[in-house]
Amino acid sequence: MPKITYRKALNDALAEELARDENVFIIGEEVAQYNGAYKVTEGLWARFGDKRVLDTPITEAAFVGLGVGASMLGLRPVIELMFWSFAYVAYDQIVNNAGCIRYMSGGRIHCPIVIRGPANGGTGVGATHSHTPESILANSPGVKVICPATAYDAKGLMKSAIRDNDPVFVMENTLLYGEIWEVPDEEYLIPLGVADVKCEGVDISLIAHGRAVLTSLKAAEILAGEHGINAEVVDLRSIRPLDEETILQSVRKTHHAVLVDENKPFCSVSAQIASMIQEKAFDDLDAPVLRVCSLDAPAIYSPALEKLQLPTVERIVEKVLEIL
Numbered sequence: 510m511p512k513i514t515y516r517k518a519l520n521d522a523l524a525e526e527l528a529r530d531e532n533v534f535i536i537g538e539e540v541a542q543y544n545g546a547y548k549v550t551e552g553l554w555a556r557f558g559d560k561r562v563l564d565t566p567i568t569e570a571a572f573v574g575l576g577v578g579a580s581m582l583g584l585r586p587v588i589e590l591m592f593w594s595f596a597y598v599a600y601d602q603i604v605n606n607a608g609c610i611r612y613m614s615g616g617r618i619h620c621p622i623v624i625r626g627p628a629n630g631g632t633g634v635g636a637t638h639s640h641t642p643e644s645i646l647a648n649s650p651g652v653k654v655i656c657p658a659t660a661y662d663a664k665g666l667m668k669s670a671i672r673d674n675d676p677v678f679v680m681e682n683t684l685l686y687g688e689i690w691e692v693p694d695e696e697y698l699i700p701l702g703v704a705d706v707k708c709e710g711v712d713i714s715l716i717a718h719g720r721a722v723l724t725s726l727k728a729a730e731i732l733a734g735e736h737g738i739n740a741e742v743v744d745l746r747s748i749r750p751l752d753e754e755t756i757l758q759s760v761r762k763t764h765h766a767v768l769v770d771e772n773k774p775f776c777s778v779s780a781q782i783a784s785m786i787q788e789k790a791f792d793d794l795d796a797p798v799l800r801v802c803s804l805d806a807p808a809i810y811s812p813a814l815e816k817l818q819l820p821t822v823e824r825i826v827e828k829v830l831e832i833l
Contacts, residue, residue, distance in 0.1 A: 510693055516686040518660035519549050522667035527557050536563045536572050537589030546591050573599035577607045580622040590626035594640040607676040608651040623670045625679035630808040631819050632683050639808030641771050643680050644778045647749040654748040656680040658722035660690035665699030682720040702750030710741030714759040717769035718745040725769045728825035757790050764795040767828050769820050774802035796832045801825050
């Protein structure tokens with residue numbers, strides 16, 4: 510099976526869907542001739558032309574609104590945000606319009622739009638460019654939020670997102686773009702709302718999404734090698750819809766859970782999951798559900814300090830040992 514980068518997997522998914530469906534088009538800042546700020550759209554403008562891959566002015570409110578309107582008329586826009594932090598200036602279009610239109614129209618108007626781009630800290634670009642808004646967006650009924658951790662998942666989830674009839678927000682991580690994984694040549698789709706057990710275990714469940722999955726896998730290696738603890742790593746892949754059953758099955762097997770989340774802890778994805786576990790699997794727990802989140806402060810500009818602000822392998826191991 511060939512190995513490609515996370516960036517190439519996304520690029521392949523976009524190319525395949527542009528070729529498959531003439532209603533798919535891409536818009537965003539520098540996505541065309543410049544090949545995208547992170548080169549995810551590299552080569553697509555040269556292949557598909559000006560009508561399918563379009564550069565926009567620096568005005569998220571305008572081009573997101575354009576995409577929402579186009580999707581209501583049957584097109585399938587894929588909108589690149591240079592950072593998900595910039596989505597806040599288009600919040601009305603994203604949540605109030607895209608997220609509500611199918612409900613408010615009684616199911617007569619769909620909004621098959623994908624908005625994608627980096628949503629992460631750890632790159633030293635400051636607090637206003639480092640938000641992880643998946644918990645904020647997932648709070649709104651009517652939208653879907655996905656956070657692929659590997660190239661394989663990124664491609665399969667992106668293709669499913671483009672074909673979905675609801676707004677889907679794809680949270681990518683800048684630090685993953687150059688990471689390499691095996692991805693098959695043949696076409697495949699990954700359904701939205703299906704988690705994946707990345708590593709089987711029996712002693713404790715590490716439940717994570719996005720890059721935190723890879724941090725959890727490294728922690729699981731240390732726990733096994735140095736402490737004899739067999740950790741299971743569950744990759745959420747999708748925040749909303751959330752695969753509650755896979756989470757609960759894992760917790761009922763291991764009887765312990767640590768939730769790893771690059772969100773800030775207050776009202777985060779892990780807070781929602783912790784609540785769900787104690788409501789639906791309380792009798793299966795042998796210890797409290799604990800969390801490892803980003804430290805509760807705006808993203809720190811100092812690279813050395815920002816690395817410590819995000820969940821680290823050491824913090825995960827420490828939290829597991831606290832429980833066990």
